[in-house]
Amino acid sequence: MLLWFLPVFLVLIMVGLPVVFALLAAPFALLTLDDQARQLSVLYRNFYNGMDSFPLMALPFFMLAGEIMNRGGITLRLVEFSQAFMGHLRGGLAHVNILSSILFAGLSGSAVADTSALGSTLIPAMEKNGYSRKFAAAITAASSVIGPIIPPSGIMIIYAYVMGESVAALFLAGIVPGIMVGVGLMIMVRLMADRYNLPKAERIVHKNQMMSATEYWVSFVLLRLNFGYILYAILTATTGITAETVNAAGETIPASGTVILGTFAVCLLAAHFLLMGYRKRVSHDFRIICKKAVAPLQTPIIILGGILIGIMTPTEASAVAVAYALIVSFLVLRSMTLKDLHQVLSRSALATAAVLLLVGAAVAFKTVVSLSYAPQILSEFILSLSENPLMLLFLINILLFVVGMFLDAGPAIIILGPILGPIFVDLGVHPVHFAIIMSVNLTVGLATPPMGLVLFVASTVSREKVETIAKAILPFLAVEILVIFLITYIPAISMTVPYLTGFLGCGPEVGFSACISPSPGIN
Secondary structure: OHHHHHHHHHHHHHOOOOHHHHHHHHHHHHHHHOOOHHHHHHHHHHHHHHHOOOHHHHHHHHHHHHHHHHHOOHHHHHHHHHHHHHOOOOOHHHHHHHHHHHHHHOOOOOHHHHHHHHHHHHHHHHHHOOOOHHHHHHHHHHHHOOOOOOOOOHHHHHHHHHHOOOHHHHHHHOHHHHHHHHHHHHHHHHHHHHHOOOOOOOOOOOOOOOOOHHHHHHHHHHHHHHHHHHHHHHHHHHHOOOOOEEOOOOOEEOOOHHHHHHHHHHHHHHHHHHHHHHHOOOOHHHHHHHHHHHHHHHHHHHHHHHHHHOOOOHHHHHHHHHHHHHHHHHHHOOOOOHHHHHHHHHHHHHHHHHHHHHHHHHHHHHHHHHHOOHHHHHHHHHHHHOOOHHHHHHHHHHHHHHHHHHOOHHHHHHHHHHHHHHHHHHOOOOHHHHHHHHHHHHHHHHHOOOOOHHHHHHHHHHOOOHHHHHHHOHHHHHHHHHHHHHHHHOOHHHHHHHHHOOOOOOOOOOOHHHHOOOOOOOO
8 A cells, every 4th residue: 555655646746736745645645544543643753853953954054145145246246257257258148157057056056046046137138149038048947957066055965864975975076067067068058159150259347347445355365365275285285295204113293383384375475476467467357357256256165175174064064154155245245234134034944944844744755665665666676677787877867867857856865865875875886976866867857848947947037938948958958968977877077076085984095996886995
């Protein structure tokens, strides 16, 4: 009887019942009919426990940080920055749209927020510059899926919570795939430029740029700190000037603080002179546009930097991101007032409530999954199809792609993750690798007809029919599907960054091949 829970759930979704209620109604009905009413208390206890989680606190904080940044006028700054760099290319505004999505992904981690915020700005601008409205809406929807892939990512937090994986490892594993999607879309735009006669463009640098003294000096300092640290990392990696040494007694001696500070001071000074030299080669307005983007783009650096250095957990990093967003919006940019805060808090609270209710319902839904022995039955069925792991990965990608057409990424991960994850780990796929395969696949589903959520958001923003956008988006979906198969069959694409940073639980002495096995060695 309980094996009917998935068909019942799908029927409830098809008749229009919200996902959160369908996730609870299907198991409730089947447990009652199967004379297991005593399990109902477990079902609804799990519903509460599913929301009562410290790691999940990262979700509302990241959503709030994204809302503050968006309300504070950050979107316009990122668009101007992208226009200054890529507006001169053929199909320039399409490239600007994609680059803006890559940059915005580091702030919000949401495809819907990306489509709504960037679409309302870029779609009218693209239409004004000679692009068709359907093309503008399609590229906006296609590029918005980068949001949940590049960290921070809401769906990766959900996956890590459900499957017990490291949030930091998933964040780091998503960087390269996210950039690959963006670069792939840019290549497709360039290929389409001549065929569809996309408008030529010039480098767009708005004249008479102004910024406050506070923002100027904040950007001045941040630029030099960031560039100086990059030079410091390159210098120490190539020369080993701050490396640990071993004395005659075999004791490890770390580099002295004086050497470290002195080396960083030299790099900081070099960064200053290099930036001053570059300053003479560009116009005043171009420099100001770049400086306006420095403070907002520091957000992903703070999040990932804090996690990588080890001074913050992802949840703590999300809270720091909110604090930084408030400081930037209120004190540096001065683009928000206390009156704006009420609406920002309300919007983020409603969005968070919807996500947490969904997570709680899906965790309760897992109770029925375990009682029905569905994982074991599905595992036997999948393994009966083929003994070749590569073929099974191909089939599972097709399944996830179809699921993504009809079901939002969050519920799909919570429902299918516990079923599919253990199967592929047993077949030799690293759990972090499978997490990225599943997350990217279902994220692309957000832009896939007929039920892709961002298609409807893009339709609302552009006032273009969903069917029209769905046809125009097909070439871009082909690129994203190609990226999915690349990261599926080439684990190094997603696994190298977490491996090099030590977040896979093993180091160089174990070796990359051994480290990305399902049970890596431990340092």
